[in-house]
Amino acid sequence: MTRWILISLFLLASCESDCSAGTGSQTGNSVVAGRLLRADSLPAKGVEVSLTPASWGSPRALTQWTDSLGRYRFEAVDAGLWTLQSHGQLSAMVRTLRVRSGRDSVLPTLLALPRGVVVVEVHLDDTLRTGRLLVMGTDDARSLASADREVFVRFTNLAPGVHWFSIVGPDGKILRAASLTARSGRTDTLLYTQWRREIKEASEDGDLEYEDEEDEED
DSSP states (O other), X not given: OOOOOOOSSOBOOOHHHHHOOSOSOOOXXXXXXXXEEOTTSSBOTTXXXXXXXXXXXXXXXXXXXXXXXXXXXEEEEOSEEEEEEEOOSSEEOEXXXXXXTTOOEEOOOEEOEEOEEEEEEEXXXXXXXXXXXXXXXXXXXXXXXXXXXXXXXEEEEEOSEEEEEEEEOTTSOEEEEEEEEEOTTOEEEEOGGGOBOOOOOOOSSOOOOBOOHHHHHO
């Protein structure tokens, strides 16, 4: 069973505009589509865009490339929570959206910005020392094996937006979880006090919803 994280504090941002569009008369899987611009507001053409289930350790990812106008389109997307991320060499973006069965998701035009840096602070005990540090939606995994009590792990190439981090034990159990917003061209620190210890299982529908805090203010 896919492991989901139930978070009591939601970072909700314009779900009505980002999540669903359409008549609701369709049935089955849905379409996720939108347009991506560069930081200079020109179309981000020929950029890889991925759509990954927002769950820990999910091996499944859908991939598309933007056309000459910066447009992307994913078809036959299952209902659930997904992470949308672009993978441009110089700039990128990350968003999370909920796809509902039979309702196409048309996102507003998104802007790819220079990447940010996140430094993750971990205070190690005997259990955490055998774990790995993961970033949801990526294949970046860092071993925490160290003789030191405190370690600082640096992620230098994160797309601007909210990212979820987890510490996973050798048995695959999630030991800690935390979220942090990576800001374009900035360095942010995930402090050890921000880690959540109590990790619960959610339903298959999932209750995890989050977006950029900046978008919430717009």
